[in-house]
Amino acid sequence: MVGLLVPLAAAILLSLTGQPASADRALAEQLARSGRTVEALAVFERIVAANPADTEVRLWIARLQLRIGRTEEAEAAFRAVLREHPADVDASVGLGAALTRRDAWREALAVLLEAEPRAGENSDMFGALARAYRRGGDDRRALEYYKRAMALAPGDPDLVDGYEATMRAYGSSVTVEGFGEGGVSDARSASLTATLRVLPRLEIEGIARAQRRNGSSDRLFGGGGIWRIDRSTNLAVRGVGGVDNTSLPNADVMAEVRHYRGPFEIGGIVRHLSFFDAGITAVSPLLAWDTGERWRLATRYTYSRSSFHATGQSSGDNSVLARETFRATRRVDTIVTYAYGIESFEDLTADRIGNLGANTVAATVQFRLPSLTTVATTWEHQWRSNDSRLDRLTVLLVQGFR
Numbered sequence: 001m002v003g004l005l006v007p008l009a010a011a012i013l014l015s016l017t018g019q020p021a022s023a024d025r026a027l028a029e030q031l032a033r034s035g036r037t038v039e040a041l042a043v044f045e046r047i048v049a050a051n052p053a054d055t056e057v058r059l060w061i062a063r064l065q066l067r068i069g070r071t072e073e074a075e076a077a078f079r080a081v082l083r084e085h086p087a088d089v090d091a092s093v094g095l096g097a098a099l100t101r102r103d104a105w106r107e108a109l110a111v112l113l114e115a116e117p118r119a120g121e122n123s124d125m126f127g128a129l130a131r132a133y134r135r136g137g138d139d140r141r142a143l144e145y146y147k148r149a150m151a152l153a154p155g156d157p158d159l160v161d162g163y164e165a166t167m168r169a170y171g172s173s174v175t176v177e178g179f180g181e182g183g184v185s186d187a188r189s190a191s192l193t194a195t196l197r198v199l200p201r202l203e204i205e206g207i208a209r210a211q212r213r214n215g216s217s218d219r220l221f222g223g224g225g226i227w228r229i230d231r232s233t234n235l236a237v238r239g240v241g242g243v244d245n246t247s248l249p250n251a252d253v254m255a256e257v258r259h260y261r262g263p264f265e266i267g268g269i270v271r272h273l274s275f276f277d278a279g280i281t282a283v284s285p286l287l288a289w290d291t292g293e294r295w296r297l298a299t300r301y302t303y304s305r306s307s308f309h310a311t312g313q314s315s316g317d318n319s320v321l322a323r324e325t326f327r328a329t330r331r332v333d334t335i336v337t338y339a340y341g342i343e344s345f346e347d348l349t350a351d352r353i354g355n356l357g358a359n360t361v362a363a364t365v366q367f368r369l370p371s372l373t374t375v376a377t378t379w380e381h382q383w384r385s386n387d388s389r390l391d392r393l394t395v396l397l398v399q400g401f402r
Contacts, residue, residue, distance in 0.1 A: 028060070037064050055081055059090050066098055074098045089119045096128045103262060105135040123153035130162060137231025139170035140200055160370070161330060167372055172196045172203070173400045184388035185351075187213040201228040207240050209248075213349065216246035224254075232260045247349040249273040263290050265298075275350045280306045296325040302341065306353050317341060317356045335364035335378075358384045372400035 031040035041064045048057045062077035078095035092115035099108035119125040126149035134142035146163035175193040191209040209220040222240030239253040251274040258267035265288040288298040302319040319341025339360045366376040376396040
């Protein structure tokens with residue numbers, strides 16, 4: 001509370017004592033750069049009320065409006081400045097950012113590319129272009145502009161975060177995952193997935209997995225690919241298989257489509273697993289909502305149909321999952337999951353077919369390092385309808401490559 005009152009008191013004191021506008025401006029800029037957006041906005045608005053022609057202050061107000069999500073007001077303010085000063089690079093950068101924020105990336109690119117020649121070596125311009133290209137699905141050009149921007153402003157956290165997020169989506173990677181579980185089942189598992197981008201819209205995967213459960217050893221090998229149909233739709237196809245597996249499937253094939261529209265992600269998965277004495281087919285619609293800031297909520301419903309070769313009988317099951325992600329800091333996520341049924345069909349084993357009813361809670365802490373390394377640790381607790389319990393600890397390591 002004290003930290004909030006001191007800047008406000010300073011602003012009021014300056015107003016009452018008739019200090020020059022330059023003192024107000026210095027205070028407002030200090031507040032804005034320290035992250036006190038609302039307080040800075042109040043001071044800047046008082047300054048512009050006294051001098052509506054102050055272009056620099058009007059631009060500050062628009063930037064701060066954009067920062068707190070008042071996108072339409074910010075866009076209108078940037079356009080007003082450009083009507084009076086068509087060559088103002090800062091106003092063009094701000095307008096491009098506002099247009100990108102509301103997904104008008106084509107218009108944003110038109111504004112930014114028109115202003116780029118007169119901007120010179122400007123990290124703000126390059127960063128705005130990178131974000132607009134990323135929103136339009138052109139990750140290759142986005143990376144080019146992020147690199148140019150970071151060469152000029154290597155310490156800008158927004159540029160660093162945008163570059164790393166684009167690299168994780170566009171670059172190649174190696175993922176290592178292992179888990180150990182105890183309780184009703186004793187199991188150890190390790191998997192390796194290598195992803196290589198071979199075309200701007202196509203990446204291929206190689207997958208290997210080994211598991212030891214209750215004295216048996218199983219292996220799976222295979223691969224797949226992810227094709228970007230357009231800037232907002234991805235299609236993934238994967239298949240793995242093994243020979244004489246006891247608990248893991250002998251064949252596992254899957255097709256998945258995901259479409260991104262604003263803050264929403266919708267999609268579906270169709271999957272078939274073949275075990276030594278049974279088969280299961282599952283259909284899963286997906287829905288996620290991402291605020292773009294701190295929160296992401298993902299949900300999944302699954303209907304599965306199991307068929308048993310020995311008896312010729314079949315049965316259906318329903319599963320649901322909800323996962324909440326909270327971005328605690330720039331580099332740390334905390335994730336909480338609840339699932340009823342089988343939480344992940346990648347972990348489905350032969351002993352669970354026909355008895356998928358279970359409740360699972362999980363907690364994950366995930367770290368994103370500057371080296372394009374992601375490390376995550378997950379603890380899961382599951383209790384089943386027969387009153388048995390299972391605990392699992394999973395460690396995930398993803399290394400991205402430029």
